[in-house]
Amino acid sequence: MKNTIAERIFDFLKNFPPFDVLEKEQLFQIASQVKVTYIEKGNFIFKQEENPHLHFYIVKDGAIGLYRTMGNDQILVDICDEGDVFGLRPLIQNDHYLMSAKANEESILYAVSVDLLKEIIKINNKVQKFIIASFSSNIKTPYAKTNNGQLFANVETLETIDSNFSEVRTAEFSKNPITCSKNATIKEAAQIMSSKKVGSILIAENKIPLxxxxxKDLRLKIATGLVSINENISKIMSSPVITFPKEITIAEAQIAMIKYKVTHLCITANGKPTSELVGILSEHDIVVLHGNNPSVLIKEIKRAKDTEKLKYIKEKASNLLKGYIEQSIPIIFISKIISEINDAITIKALDLSLEEMETQPPVKFGWLALGSQGRKEQLLTTDQDNALVFEDVSKENYKTTKDYFLLLAKKVTNKLHIIGFEYCPADMMASNPNWCLSLTEWKAQFNNWITKPSEDSIMLCTIFFDYNLIYGDKKLTSEMANSIFNSIHTYEIFLNFLGRNALLNPPPLGFFRQFLVEHDGEHKDQFDLKSRALMPLIDAARLLTLSLDIKDKNNTIARFSKLVKMEPQNADLYLSCIDAFKILLRYRTKQGIKHHDSGRYIELDKLNKSEKLKLKGCFKPIKDIQELLNVRYNLSQMM
Amino acid sequence: MLSWFKHKNYPFFWVEYLKKFKTSQPNTIENTRFVVFDTETTGLETSTDRLLSIGAISIFNNVIDVSDSFEVYLKQDEFKSETVEIHGILKDGNLLKLSEAEALEQFINYLGNAVLVAHHTAFDIEMINVALKRLNFPNLKNKSIDTGMLYKKLDGKKDTHFSLDILCNEFNIPKHDRHTSSGDAFITAIAFLKIVSKLKQERSVHYSDLFRTSNKKGLI
Structure with a gap:
């Protein structure tokens, strides 16, 4: 019998993974059993922790936001639009939902029975690979088509999946952690640890962790004789503890441990330090779950004795990145981890170089990463951009001090080069006498750029404003920041110049919504992802945060997130900029991994239709944010 | 007496159909099976024109169920070439066609005691009833809802005639397979869900409200 409706649903589904790899009969069977639902804007399809439905969902029209609740925060993890699949992993793994799905606009969803899909998985190898890849992130995978399945080459059945995509699974923590009272002596605590055979003990009062x-504390502080074993436990305990709610994922735990430089996280009832202790998560717990992990890499970096070893670790980090991208791990996690690794490598290169110097540094100094590394958005290794600031010294000592730091910088940049960070072709490096300056010189330099804005100085501003202190004295950089903001306040027209610069990046779409490609040169007919799509967002975020006096936010996503809070009237736009930026960064990283380059240029005819659509979807916020800049900084008059 | 006598002689499927109305009927939107349907006909004159196809799909608990859908094409001697360009059904096409009696029997079996939903219900139901009469059956017993009427209950929509095309535009429903009975039934089903959802946003909607035809009767 003819079934017009099922045929129409078939025609829709066949464009999107995993349905695109199904046999015709298999897909028709699915299409003829679809259930269609309509969701009003703001309503939930399912909520975090809820038991799985009998169906998973494909967005037919509209947009569904996936949210993770951590404590009181609702974090938008991803947005699914036309053709995206969501809510599949919990059904296959018989697990509850790890995220909530809410309609960001009114949406029509096709619900597909998971039992049907399970039948098909058994006989269709390609579908199986898609499922495994998409589980790694529990989010949509519009990129699954290019997944070669290598990461999962030895995965034969669904039963063995678990170990492969652990990052966004809730971390398994130890319940009922061993505790002692705050009145205990060190000796008593050590005795409890020995009898319970544990490597750590929590000090708690009324179940609140203190x-x-x-x-390690016993080894460093007691065995060395620094503190007596009869002293009160509070003498040597680390306090306060870092606490998280029990929904913490492995990726989140890894990042927290790197960020706070701790090996244990406390799990409390609501994630706050003031709520009841429910468990403890140690680095060891995670290593057991996850072999090749970033904190292990960071440890290796710290132990490394020469650049060769660092080079080797850097390559391992690239593989990690590749794996993360293939598994569609959220880009925000990836960029955090990779930039932590890059920073650790830079710090180690500095340590090694300082050892080679004949004397200690004459004064305090700071090593700054600039540009994308400064913004912590450098996923692919491009070239190094760095600078050095040192404390002011008397006139007679200036030359020897500067020479010292120039020599140090030369050693560091050389090491970074060997490790795999290419020299900056524009010589924007700390080994360049122009970018190895005392604090006063830097202040003067920034003031000069701000008050005498030329095309060159604006360009330099966009690079140097995004600095991040990697090594050294924080006071130097905060003084520098204050001076920059002062200069901007006294010369506010500078922001308009910066705004004009932000709009110089050409918009990505032509009048007829076609992609604008390069007209000549080496990259003729390719799409310049960096200058047409990423830079407009980066520039806009920088400008808006500068004009709102927001300090210490050097990362584009962090800048937009802050803007969302400061200007709720524009929250939707800023949120969509964050989404667009995430998608574009992932695209660029994927392209770069594929072609072993910076991923800057995209060959449009190599993209399939849904990739093009996805990319175009990112351009709307770019256009909107450029319009906002135009109005706010009155730029049409300046152009 | 006469009706009892007639009753006795109805074929099995019609007896079964009547039985389904004997038990107590559901009384919430969520518990009710709605059958959204559309017909294609040789013309708009219910007494002389004939059914060419019936398409239908069910809604239960606010979900459109594709596996519970219905599509049938009818053999008719009556044929008007001028309406072919609307519905696209040829007199001797490749489609498998049933006799009117077979088609209606299948539709009645599929329909059961569900609530009928259509855009401008009166015409489609009348076409079915006239066809039933030709076969000596009484009228359909199902309750019915007109999406055109329902749409008018939304704020600021009174006193106008709304075509399915206007609804599609208003609700951003893609007009695939417009003017095939199944295609129109599917579109109407989506429109039905959207209207009910929007009505619920404007005020609390009770099951019985769906059947009323005017704003003035209690829906304030």
Whole structure:
């Protein structure tokens, strides 16, 4: 019998993974059993922790936001639009939902029975690979088509999946952690640890965690004789402890441990330090779950004795990145981890170089990463951009001090070069006498750029404003920041110049919504992802945060997130900029990995239709944010 | 007496159909099976024109169920070439066609005691009833809802005639397969869900409200 409706649903589904790899009969069977639902804007399809439905969902029209609740925060993890699949992983794994799905606009969803899909998975190898890849992130995978399945080459059945995509699974923590009272002596605590055979003990009062001691504390502070074993436990405990709610994922735990430089996280009832202790998550717990992990890499970096070893670790980090991208791990996690690794490598290169110097540094100094590394958005290794600031010294000592730091910088940049960070072709490096300056010189330099804005100085501003202190004295950089903001306040027209610069990046779409490609040169007919799509967002975020006096936010996503809070009237636009930026960064990283280059240029005819659509979807916020800049900074008059 | 006598002689499927109305009927939107349907006909004159196809799909608990859909094409001697360009059904096409009696029997079996939903219900139901009469059956017993009427209950929509095309535009429903009975039934089903959802946003909607035809009767 003819079934017009099922045929129409078939025609829709066949364009999107995993349905695109199904046999015709298999897909028709699915299409003829679809259930169609309509969701009003703001309504939930399912909520975090809820038990799985019998169906998973494909967005037919509209947009569904996936949110993770951590404590009181609702974090938008991803947006699914036409053709995206969501809510599949919990059904296959018989697990509850790890995220909530809410309609960001009114939406029509096709619900597909998971039992039907399970039948098909058994006989269709390609579908199986898609499912495994999409689980790694529990989010949509519009990129699954290019997944070669290599990461999962030895995965034969669904039963063995678990170990492969652990990052966004809720971390398994130890419940009922061993505790002692705050009145205990160190000796008593050590005795409890020995009898319970644990490497750490929490100090708690009324189940509220106060502090922690670990084997390491006993080794460093007691065995060395620094503190007596009869002293009160509070003498050596680390306090306060870092706390998280029990929904914490492995990726989040890894990042927290790197960020706070701790090996244990306390799990409390609502994630706050003031709520009841429910468990403890140690680095060891994670390593057991996850072999090749970033914190292990960071440890290796810290232990490295020469650049060769660092080079080797850097390559391992590239593989990690590749794996993350293939598994569609959220880009925000990836960029955090990779930039932590890059920073650790830079710090180690500095340590090694300082050892080679004949004397200690004459004064305090700071090593700054600039541009994309400064913004922590450098996923692919491009070239190094860095600078050095040192404390002011007397006139007679200036030359020897500067020479010292120039020599140090030369050693560091050389090491970074060997490790795999190419020299900057524009010589924007700390080894360049122009970018190795005292604090006063830097202040003067910034003031000069701000008050005498030329095309060159604006360009330099966009690079140097995005600095991030990697190594050294924080006071130097905060003084520098204050001076920059002062200069901007006294010369506000500078922001308009910066705005004009932000609009110089050409918009990505032509009048007829076609992609604008390069007209000549080496990259003729390719799409310049960096200058047409990423830079407009980066520039806009920088300009808006500068004009609102927001300090210490050097990362584009962090800048937009802050803007969302400061200007709720524009929250939707800023949120869509964040989404667009995430998608574009992922695209660029994928392209770069594929072609072993910076991923800057895209060959449009190599993209399939849904990739093009996805990319175009990112351009709307770019256009909107450029319009906002135009109005706010009155730029049409300046152009 | 006469009706009892007639009753006795109805074929099995019609007896079964009547039985389904004997039990107590559901009384919430969520518990009700709605059958959204559309017909294609040789013309708009219910007494002389004939059914060419019936398409239908069900809604239960606010979900459109594709596996519970219905599509049938009818053999008719009556044929008007001028309406072919609207519905696209040829007199001797490749489609498998049933006799009117077979088609209606299948439709009645599929329909059961569901609530009928259509855009401008009166015409489609009348076409079915006239066809039933030709076969000596009484009228359909199902309750019915007109999406055109329902749409008018939304704020600021009174006193106008709304075509399915206007609804599609208003609700951003893609007009695939417009003027095939199944295609129109599917579009109407989506429109039905959207209207009910929008009505619920404007005020609390009770099951019985769906059947009323005017704003003035209690829906304030």
């Amino acid at each position: 502090g922690i001691i670990t084997d």
